[in-house]
Amino acid sequence: MDSYQVIVIGGGPAGLAAAIAAKKEAARVLLIEREGRLGGILKQCIHDGFGLIRFKEKLSGPEYVEHFIDEFENLGIEKLLLTFVTKITKMEDGYVVKFVNKRGLSEVFTKxxxxxxxxxxxxxxxxxxxxxxxxxxxxxxxxxYLTNILGQKITKKCVILGSGDVGLIMARRLTLEGAKVIGVYEIKDSPTGLTRNVQQCLEDYNIPLYLSRTVVRIFGEERLSGVEVAKVDKEMKVIPGTEIVIECDALILSVGLIPENELAEAINVEIDNNTKGPKVNAQGLTSMKGIYSCGNALHVNDLVDYVSESGEIAGKNAAGYNYADEENVPIHYSNNIAYLIPQRLDLKSDNSKTTIYFRSGKDEKQIELVLEIDGLRVWHKHYLKINPPEMERLSLDFNSFKLNKNSRIEFSLETHKNG
Ligand SMILES: Cc1cc2nc3c(=O)[nH]c(=O)nc-3n(C[C@H](O)[C@H](O)[C@H](O)COP(=O)(O)OP(=O)(O)OC[C@H]3O[C@@H](n4cnc5c(N)ncnc54)[C@H](O)[C@@H]3O)c2cc1C
Structure with missing residues (x-):
């Protein structure tokens, strides 16, 4: 059986960055991707706005990922395309990965x-x-996919349910394709997508955004002929008597993304209820020895630059992993933080450049992210405003704090004293 130090499952921006980082550490690496081309979802994201942080320029999705595909190919990293990983089996000192492709079922061993x-x-x-x-x-x-990759015209007049980023981007894209987008209907009282996408995709194109509203009924036999929308109250319950019927031939759903973790769950990787992705340490290591997670499988990111960053962290550390024992300390956070990554620190690893990603639970102004260790305030950062659609990222040197295995590490959001 072929043997690798690192197998990367998924050839999107996270997997590419992980494979490149692992290869640069001189590991034997194999990347497995179920589609026929590398690039993940970015292949179909033909609008610009990618790579502002990493490349300091506005790239389209394919342009952004091309940088990584070129580097991946130049490094001569092994890959299997049109190959679907079906099962991971735990062995004493690694894992057997089972996959299927046109040659049938195969297995490889990996650390x-x-x-x-x-x-x-x-x-x-x-x-x-x-x-x-x-x-x-x-x-x-x-x-x-149908519009950008297959070039099909899918609607003349549509309603978009949900104000997630992909829905906002599609509102603009379908308008540019000549369709009438009647409106974006969002059940919450604020948009769930990025502010910049609300401005650039809806406001700039005069597409209305209706908040506290949802689609309650669908009409049509062979093809959609209309939808019924209604207002909702604070508990998101439909307010009777507010229903209206809108004629349209398509309903586009942008009602959330969920990290894809069936393989992880099948081998009992611990999943965080808040992120719906694995719980990890600062090196991207999950609760299972030798299993790392990154990108949107770890948590839904709003910027691809951070997806690539988390891939690099996971890939680099996977390359150097040696099954040593860990000394784990959980990272706690209070209720007004929706989620925070990593969920623990391994005191036997280098935590001098720990990358923290977090989202607030609600819109906040003049707020401080506070870090307490054993009840003592050791660090804080002021934010003018934060809101749930915009993920926050920061880097902290945890080696500079005196931590031991009984330390209590806790983040919270507190109103700024001048706020
Ligand atoms: C529909 C959609 C549209 C998006 N549009 C935008 C956008 O316009 N702008 C933006 O900034 N962000 C967008 N995003 C967010 C975007 O997903 C991330 O920025 C980024 O692409 C995530 O990278 P990733 O590598 O984690 O995942 P992906 O790019 O999704 O790559 C994951 C890869 O893993 C492969 N895979 C999964 N399971 C297996 C398996 N069992 N075996 C083998 N291969 C497997 C998949 O085929 C895929 O290629 C979009 C997300 C989605 C879901």
Whole structure:
């Protein structure tokens, strides 16, 4: 059986960055991707705005990922395309990875695995809309694929449910394709996508955004003929009497992304209820020895630059992993933080450049992120404003704090004293 130090599952920006970082550490690396081309979801993201942090320029998705594909190929990293990983089996000193492709079923051995499987979209079933099931209901990602990759015109007049980033981008894209986007309907009282996307994709194109509203019914036999939308109250319950019927031939759903972790769950990797991705330490190591996670499989990122960064962290550390024992200290955070990564520190690892990603639970102004160790305030950072759609990133030197295995590490958001 072929043997590797690192197998990366997923050839999107996270997996590419992980494979490149591992290869640069001189590890034998294999990347497995189920599609026929590398690049992940970025292949279909033809709008610009990618890479502002990493490359200091506005790139389209394919342009951004091309940088990584070129480096990947130049390094001569082994890859298997059109190959689907079906099972991971734990062995004493590593894992057997089973996959299927046109040659049939095969197995390889690896010391470590980097899970970079990305995320998937929530479907209409997961948001419970009543009515018939005609053609014309698309997730925003499917609409993006059909429009940008297959060049199909999927609608003349549509409604978009949910104000996630992919939905906002598709509102603009379908408008540019000549479709009438009647409006974006969001059940929450604030948009769930990035502010810059609300401005550039809706406001600049006069596409209305209706907050505290949802689609409650679908009409049509073979093809969608209309949807019923209604206002909702603070508990997101439909307010009777507010229903209106809108004629349209498509409903585009942008109702959330979920990290794809079936492989991780099957081998009992501990999943965080808040991120829906694995719990990791600062090196990207999950609760299972030798299994790393990064990118949108770890948590849904809003900037691809951070996806690549987390891939690099996981890949570099997977390359040097030696099954040593860990000395773990959990990282706690208080309720007003929606989630925070990493969820623990391994005191036997270098935590001098720990990258923290977090999201607030609600919109906050003049707020401080405070770090307490054993009840003592040791660090803080002031934010003018933060809101849940915008992920925050920072780097901290945990080696500079005196930590031991009984330390209590806790982050919280506190109102700034001048706020
Ligand atoms: C539909 C959609 C549209 C998006 N549009 C935008 C956008 O316009 N702008 C933006 O900034 N961000 C967008 N995003 C966010 C975007 O996903 C991230 O910025 C980034 O692409 C995530 O990178 P990744 O490598 O973690 O995942 P992905 O790019 O999703 O790559 C994961 C890869 O893993 C492969 N894979 C999964 N399971 C297996 C398996 N079992 N075996 C083999 N291969 C496997 C998949 O085929 C895929 O190629 C979008 C996300 C989605 C889901």
């Amino acid at each position: 470590t695995i980097v899970l970079a499987c990305g995320c998937r979209e929530r479907t209409s079933k997961q948001v419970m809309i009543h009515g018939t099931r005609p053609a014309g209901i698309f997730s925003a990602g499917t609409a993006q």
